[in-house]
Amino acid sequence: MKGYCRYFGREATAQPLGFMTHFSILSLARNALSRHSGWQPTWRDAVPKDGYDVIIIGGGGHGLATAYYLAAVHGITNVAVLEKGWIGGGNAGRNTTIIRSNYLLPGNAPFYEWSMKLWEGLEQELNYNAMVSQRGVLNLVHSDAQRDAAARRGNGMRLHGVDAELLDVDGVRKLAPFLDFDQARFPIMGGLHQPRGGTARHDAVVWGFARGASDRGVDIVQNCEVRGFLRDATGTVVGVETSRGLIRAGKVGMAVAGNSSRIAALADLRLPIESHVLQAFVSEGLKPVIPGVITFGAGHFYISQSDKGGLVFGGDIDGYNSYAQRGNLPVVEDVCEGGMAVMPMIGRVRLLRSWGGIMDMSMDGSPIIDRTPIDGLYLNAGWCYGGFKATPASGRCFAHLLATDRAHETAAAYRLDRFRTGHLIDEKGQGAQPNLH
Amino acid sequence: MADLLVEQLSGFGLATIMARKGVSGMAIGMALGVEAPAQPAFCRGENNLALIGTGAGSWFAHTDMVSPAWHTALRDRLAELASVSDQSDGYMLIRLSGEDARTVLQRGAAIDFHPEVFAPGAAATTVIAHIGVVIWRRDDDARGRPKYEIATFRSYFDSFRRWLDHTAAAL
Amino acid sequence: MRIDCPYCGERDAQEFVYRGDASLMRPESEDGMADYVYLRDNLAGPMTEHWYHAQGCRTWIAVTRDTTTHAMLGAIFARDGVR
Numbered sequence: 001m002k003g004y005c006r007y008f009g010r011e012a013t014a015q016p017l018g019f020m021t022h023f024s025i026l027s028l029a030r031n032a033l034s035r036h037s038g039w040q041p042t043w044r045d046a047v048p049k050d051g052y053d054v055i056i057i058g059g060g061g062h063g064l065a066t067a068y069y070l071a072a073v074h075g076i077t078n079v080a081v082l083e084k085g086w087i088g089g090g091n092a093g094r095n096t097t098i099i100r101s102n103y104l105l106p107g108n109a110p111f112y113e114w115s116m117k118l119w120e121g122l123e124q125e126l127n128y129n130a131m132v133s134q135r136g137v138l139n140l141v142h143s144d145a146q147r148d149a150a151a152r153r154g155n156g157m158r159l160h161g162v163d164a165e166l167l168d169v170d171g172v173r174k175l176a177p178f179l180d181f182d183q184a185r186f187p188i189m190g191g192l193h194q195p196r197g198g199t200a201r202h203d204a205v206v207w208g209f210a211r212g213a214s215d216r217g218v219d220i221v222q223n224c225e226v227r228g229f230l231r232d233a234t235g236t237v238v239g240v241e242t243s244r245g246l247i248r249a250g251k252v253g254m255a256v257a258g259n260s261s262r263i264a265a266l267a268d269l270r271l272p273i274e275s276h277v278l279q280a281f282v283s284e285g286l287k288p289v290i291p292g293v294i295t296f297g298a299g300h301f302y303i304s305q306s307d308k309g310g311l312v313f314g315g316d317i318d319g320y321n322s323y324a325q326r327g328n329l330p331v332v333e334d335v336c337e338g339g340m341a342v343m344p345m346i347g348r349v350r351l352l353r354s355w356g357g358i359m360d361m362s363m364d365g366s367p368i369i370d371r372t373p374i375d376g377l378y379l380n381a382g383w384c385y386g387g388f389k390a391t392p393a394s395g396r397c398f399a400h401l402l403a404t405d406r407a408h409e410t411a412a413a414y415r416l417d418r419f420r421t422g423h424l425i426d427e428k429g430q431g432a433q434p435n436l437h
Numbered sequence: 438m439a440d441l442l443v444e445q446l447s448g449f450g451l452a453t454i455m456a457r458k459g460v461s462g463m464a465i466g467m468a469l470g471v472e473a474p475a476q477p478a479f480c481r482g483e484n485n486l487a488l489i490g491t492g493a494g495s496w497f498a499h500t501d502m503v504s505p506a507w508h509t510a511l512r513d514r515l516a517e518l519a520s521v522s523d524q525s526d527g528y529m530l531i532r533l534s535g536e537d538a539r540t541v542l543q544r545g546a547a548i549d550f551h552p553e554v555f556a557p558g559a560a561a562t563t564v565i566a567h568i569g570v571v572i573w574r575r576d577d578d579a580r581g582r583p584k585y586e587i588a589t590f591r592s593y594f595d596s597f598r599r600w601l602d603h604t605a606a607a608l
Numbered sequence: 609m610r611i612d613c614p615y616c617g618e619r620d621a622q623e624f625v626y627r628g629d630a631s632l633m634r635p636e637s638e639d640g641m642a643d644y645v646y647l648r649d650n651l652a653g654p655m656t657e658h659w660y661h662a663q664g665c666r667t668w669i670a671v672t673r674d675t676t677t678h679a680m681l682g683a684i685f686a687r688d689g690v691r
Contacts, residue, residue, distance in 0.1 A: 261650035330622035419646040492665030
């Protein structure tokens with residue numbers, strides 16, 4: 001009992017702003033003994049004040065991570081996160097939870113690798129179980145040319161200090177013996193493996209960052225839709241008009257991927273972005289069968305298995321502009337064909353749910369973290385369908401930009417003007433055709 | 438017992454006709470002595486020649502019995518009016534007839550084959566099992582059963598045939 | 609999602625290839641080229657866009673569609689209307 005009291009004393013001094021429970025074996029035991037009636041809300045549902053130093057629009061993973069790092073790293077705590085619906089209800093709750101840093105281009109690789117390193121320390125930093133599971137990401141190759149491309153990518157990764165292994169067929173067979181190796185059309189010839197890649201629990205990431213931010217004084221305001229920008233005589237953004245009234249701000253950051261163009265249009269800004277729908281799927285719960293994340297190389301299909309047992313998988317975006325958060329059947333068929341081609345065993349598995357999320361498809365397939373031509377307005381956008389894995393580094397870099405007015409060194413390439421200047425970061429080499437990235 | 442007759446056709450002639458800029462279907466029809474339909478349709482005229490609408494300003498010319506000079510004769514008659522390209526070797530033709538023919542087609546193509554919509558003389562360019570097809574409906578046979586003809590690219594024919602065999606087997 | 613092709617009639621969107629916003633106009637000079645290539649209105653609501661009926665009549669058409677609901681609001685041959 002003595003240690004018990006000492007524990008609470010220590011918590012109070014370490015986190016003077018906090019009223020949240022610090023998770024530990026002791027708090028678990030205490031709450032278990034009190035029939036779990038003593039848990040406090042994880043974060044504070046705030047009423048908006050008249051003004052803040054910084055307003056973040058968008059209470060998804062990126063917006064909450066930005067607020068957390070503004071407070072935790074830069075000491076800026078007079079911050080509000082404004083969310084139209086409920087936090088984590090957009091793409092943060094619609095992704096397939098994959099984390100990886102297997103990028104080739106110099107503008108991308110250091111950023112995503114830093115994000116991976118932040119994932120690796122995230123749970124300790126936030127004192128929150130985000131279920132980060134480094135179970136490996138395996139990209140299959142089905143031809144000599146693909147193997148060459150995988151070797152090139154793997155070498156590029158290793159030059160950036162990222163772990164990468166080029167596997168031959170036997171190497172793949174050890175990891176995933178159930179694949180259809182000798183398929184006549186797309187035989188599996190090997191794979192590129194990133195052992196440190198894996199999955200993380202999407203909503204726990206949201207709640208963890210929300211708790212960390214809220215605990216440091218950040219106001220998380222839900223059901224607060226931004227409907228316009230408050231501009232002064234020089235055109236500088238000095239606040240936002242919302243469904244809960246005017247809120248003034250020193251700086252306003254947008255983290256609303258999927259809807260970036262709609263919010264930017266409120267400031268008469270056109271973006272190099274199209275919104276597209278990406279579908280994802282989950283099966284009924286099964287015993288453990290898929291060891292890590294596996295991607296098919298001859299079609300667009302990727303799959304992992306959640307801790308609950310469901311197979312979580314997806315494929316291509318539907319390919320047409322959409323804000324509808326639901327897709328159409330041709331892509332369902334295409335994804336399932338990809339799955340059947342690489343692992344026919346899943347043919348008997350029943351699909352539980354499918355859903356759609358709206359992606360900010362940028363013109364080169366890479367994101368934007370930059371100031372805008374409008375003073376006081378900052379942009380975090382264009383995550384295409386790779387935003388989840390970027391959550392920690394995106395928040396960290398956007399916080400750095402908002403706090404210092406300078407790009408963080410790992411996100412220096414994610415400029416808004418790179419399209420005009422020709423400094424594109426086009427991993428897939430598709431050009432300005434967002435539905436092909 | 439399913440009522441389906443599958444015939445692989447031979448001896449036919451098939452050519453694409455693409456109207457030159459500003460040339461109407463009417464002018465092309467006049468030159469060939471057969472109606473050039475402005476919509477997807479199968480129109481049969483004299484001399485065993487039919488035109489099948491495949492797009493705005495484009496048609497398939499089709500004959501059941503081809504002669505060596507068939508497509509050059511077409512080209513001569515459409516000089517200055519349209520581009521003609523012989524496709525007789527590029528496509529395979531299959532005829533589906535019988536009471537169950539419509540059911541088979543309906544399981545492959547996402548268009549309506551109800552007789553009120555797809556009557557004799559109707560045509561459509563679409564896909565079956567991801568394979569491009571042009572389908573038209575000929576006059577019913579003597580017993581009033583429907584008769585469809587399907588053109589597929591020769592190189593896709595084996596794949597198409599696999600779809601057809603599986604689908605017909607499930608009748 | 610089914611598109612009412614002005615030539616073929618109503619077809620599944622799978623038969624079409626998507627090109628995007630039909631309102632973009634190629635600029636006369638080089639000045640507006642970067643905006644033309646890279647910037648989009650990305651409308652939420654009715655939007656007119658180019659689709660190519662690759663597996664049908666092989667014609668470019670201009671489809672007006674609500675991007676928030678996928679409701680089809682009309683289609684014409686691209687050459688007859690918006691460029």
